[in-house]
Amino acid sequence: MxxxxxxxxxxxxxxxxxxxxxxxxxxxxxxxxxxxxxxxxxxxxxxxxxxxxxxxxxxxxKVELVLEIVAAAAHGKLPVLDTGTLRGDLALLFQAVAHALRHPLASQIIPDLLAEAARNPAIDETLRQVLHARQQEVGGRLVTRAVQRGELPADTDPDAAVDLIIGPLYWRLAIARAPITDTYLGTLVESVATGLGAEPAVPRPRGAVAPSAHA
Amino acid sequence: MxxxxxxxxxxxxxxxxxxxxxxxxxxxxxxxxxxxxxxxxxxxxxxxxxxxxxxxxxxxxKVELVLEIVAAAAHGKLPVLDTGTLRGDLALLFQAVAHALRHPLASQIIPDLLAEAARNPAIDETLRQVLHARQQEVGGRLVTRAVQRGELPADTDPDAAVDLIIGPLYWRLAIARAPITDTYLGTLVESVATGLGAEPAVPRPRGAVAPSAHA
DNA sequence: CAACGACGGTACGGTTGCGTCCCGACGTGT
DNA sequence: ACACGTCGGGACGCAACCGTACCGTCGTTG
Structure with a gap:
């Protein structure tokens, strides 16, 4: 035997x-x-x-090596965010994303792999699991809670919301590679919040013409 | 001689x-x-x-070959947009971008080169000229006109505006590679417009809890 | 109509990376 | 204390690609 x-x-x-x-x-x-x-x-x-x-x-x-390591590295990075307000959640999320993408390694590796995913099904599959699905989940929860609080319209499309939330930040950090300040993040939070359908935090200051003052 | x-x-x-x-x-x-x-x-x-x-x-x-050809291909693609309204300009711009990124070649090549630009100064330089500068210019004009019309606050940051405009669409088309419908584009126009600081097109419908409707 | 001269194509040596095989080294369990 | 069995390292044959040198071809110009 x-x-x-x-x-x-x-x-x-x-x-x-x-x-x-x-x-x-x-x-x-x-x-x-x-x-x-x-x-x-x-x-x-x-x-x-x-x-x-x-x-x-x-x-x-090679692909197995990369996928295993990248997937492991991408795990457990997003905070459980529930600050009680849409803007608080957004600010926290942006901070986390900005922090992650400030790592030179991440900011070079992620766009590279995302581009590669367009032609490599195995990479595409893995990234969808560790990145996209996660974003959809986090974004979905964020939107759902905001809707329940009455901060967002009930018919908000979580899918489109995720694009609006992650898109600008990703663009600036990973593509344009422009610097990010706290002021910028604050502006972005407000823009995204109102873009999603939230009431503006402050009465909108108008430019030369001020239609809101007509009331 | x-x-x-x-x-x-x-x-x-x-x-x-x-x-x-x-x-x-x-x-x-x-x-x-x-x-x-x-x-x-x-x-x-x-x-x-x-x-x-x-x-x-x-x-x-190799780099000379790629740069010359890509730069040439990227020229003269953006329309001169001036529809008279912020939303009109946005819609037109989105249509153009979506059309360009629907080309399989473009949607694969652009993210790839953008990722490569992070480590190759020559590519970075060229892309900044043919893509980023162009976007900044187009986006800047779009914002400037909207401010002049009174559609946007006077202190709108054109830089941040470009991120907000191009980010979500690029994310969805080039990264998430999710389908795009006219409905989606319409929603995106409205989101970006209000996110930039424009008045909502219609009175905001509220969700379950509707603090503004209590009046 | 003949000479010119850059054309496109093949062939070549050098470099790099792949994936495998074999070897001596080494720490644990019997 | 010894045998075990995987370890890490080096070497090998194979394949792809780089960049260049050479060579016969071809249309124009004088």
Whole structure:
């Protein structure tokens, strides 16, 4: 019988966590530096100070390596937000997103992978799970609560709301790569809130012509 | 004297436009299919049914090739918009952007190049000229006119306005790659307009709790 | 009509990365 | 204390691509 129990790997015959960690870190840096397209296992191993075999023992292919690590890194980043007001929720969410995208690694890796997702179904699938679905969920909850509070119209489309919430911030941080100030975030909160259908926080100041003063 | 005038290239010794065109088309397809990172001159030439030399005679490097062609393709795409109302301008702009991004080539190439721009200064520079500057200009004009009409507050920040205008649409089309309907575009116009500070088109319907309706 | 000269295509060496195989090293469990 | 079994590392053959040099072809110009 060869079905007897094999001895469990032990001692030196077990994966060393430090090396796994080094590979993870090297992958992130390499991904940010050259992008998914040019990413090579060889370069990752080189940067990690590790042999290629060390990588192949852990992940069997480039896409598997990237997906596992990226998915893990993207988990547990969004706060449970419930501040009691739409604007509070938005401000908190924006802070979290801005914080995450300020990491140079994230701000380079995420757009790169999102672009790659357009042609790689496996990446697309993973990103939809760890990013899109999460956003839809968080955005959906945010909208739902605001509707229940009466801050937003009952027929607010959560789908469109998510676009309006995440779009401008993503554009500015990841695409335009323009600086962000607290003032800007404050303005954005107000814009998005009113854009979604909330009452303006303050009576709208008008420009040269002031139709609201006619009442 | 060797400074005499050389005979101008003529006959077979002149670049054949058909081949240049074939290379341009092949580049676009290749760029959409594998992305800038994996793009190889060899594959472009192969797809164009042309020799590598034909490519190298016209462009000396990969980045030059991509930049020249992409910059050319991005020119003259945005309409001169002045419909007389903020919402009209927005609707027209959205239609144009949506139309452009519906092209499969554009919707794959643009995010890819934008991601690449984060690590390639030459690409960044070019894209800023052909995309960002243009958007800022168009968006700035749109906002300025709306302010003059009294549709928007005088202190509207054109910079933030551009983010709010382009962000959601870009997100949905290029990143989320969700379908777009005329209804959606209409909702988006209204959201962005009010988000920018315009008066709502219709009195805001409130949800379950309606503090404004208690009067 | 003949010479010109850049054309497009092939062939080439060099570089890089892939995925695999083999080897000595090493820490644990018997 | 020894045998076990996986570890990490280096080496290998293979494939793709880069950028260049060369070569015969072809239309125009004098």
């Amino acid at each position: 060869t079905t007897e129990k094999r001895r469990a790997p032990a001692g030196a015959a077990v994966l060393r966590g430090e090396i796994t960690t080094a590979i993870r870190r090297a992958l992130m840096q390499e991904l940010a530096e050259v992008g998914y397209g040019r990413l090579s296992i060889e370069a990752v191993a080189r940067r990690a100070g590790v042999s290629k075999t060390a990588v192949y023992r852990r992940w069997s292919s | 060797t400074t005499e005038k050389r005979r101008a290239p003529a006959g077979a010794a002149v670049l054949r436009g058909e081949i240049t065109t074939a290379i341009r088309r092949a580049l676009m397809q290749e760029l959409a299919e594998v992305g800038y990172g994996r793009l190889s001159i060899e594959a472009v030439a192969r797809r164009a049914g042309v020799s590598k030399t034909a490519v190298y005679r016209r462009w000396s490097s």
